[in-house]
Amino acid sequence: MTKHYTALVYLRPRIHYFPIQIYPNAFSTRQLKSQHQDNQQTRTNMSARHIHNHRPIKHSKQSWQEKSTNVVPLYVQSALRSAIELEGVSSADFNDLLWIMAQESAGIVGTRNGASTARGLYQLLRAQYGLNPHGEQSFGNAVEECQGGIRYIYGRYHSAKSAQDFWKRHHWY
Structure with missing residues (x-):
């Protein structure tokens, strides 16, 4: 039976914490990169859906148009x-x-x-x-x-x- 631990990882620039599983005997760079890419994909999907109600997406201001x-x-x-x-x-x-x-x-x-x-x-x-x-x-x-x-x-x-x-x-x- 393999033990595994769960850790919270802080990814910049946004403040999001993603749980990842850390296996004591499996700290190869390839596995860590794979987990990081999975987390990146999760973060991308989250921002695309915009599930957070506390901070709406800001749209760029339209340029000024002269009124008649x-x-x-x-x-x-x-x-x-x-x-x-x-x-x-x-x-x-x-x-x-x-x-x-x-x-x-x-x-x-x-x-x-x-x-x-x-x-x-x-x-x-x-x-x-x-x-x-x-x-x-x-x-x-x-x-x-x-x-x-x-x-x-x-x-x-x-x-x-x-x-x-x-x-x-x-x-x-």
Whole structure:
């Protein structure tokens, strides 16, 4: 009767333990390689089936695609025109401001970003909420959200064209 022992083997780079049987008198390199290849096959099959529920497979991010300004509803475009007038900005910047809005929120008033504190048509972060005429209370009002976005853009980039150019290079502003 042959004695055999069971051991746990740690295989890198993933943390998986596979039991292998170790026979006291059978430590030839060929047998160990054979067991290792069997374990490799088992590990490959496990990752292909993805039986682990705790860590889903991450898919690569899709490349950024420019959104058309046509996605912005007409009433939001009208609100942008009103905000431009209220803020004393040139109406020649309308298309640049509209383009940034389309990329940031697709013209959805009060929209929230689930991964950060960004909110509104221009996705202002919590630190910039005060740029809205009534602070956080302005979210939900298209004209006031546009005013906050215009104040942010002109305060940081000094023109809508500069902000748009930055956005095109970095996909954020």
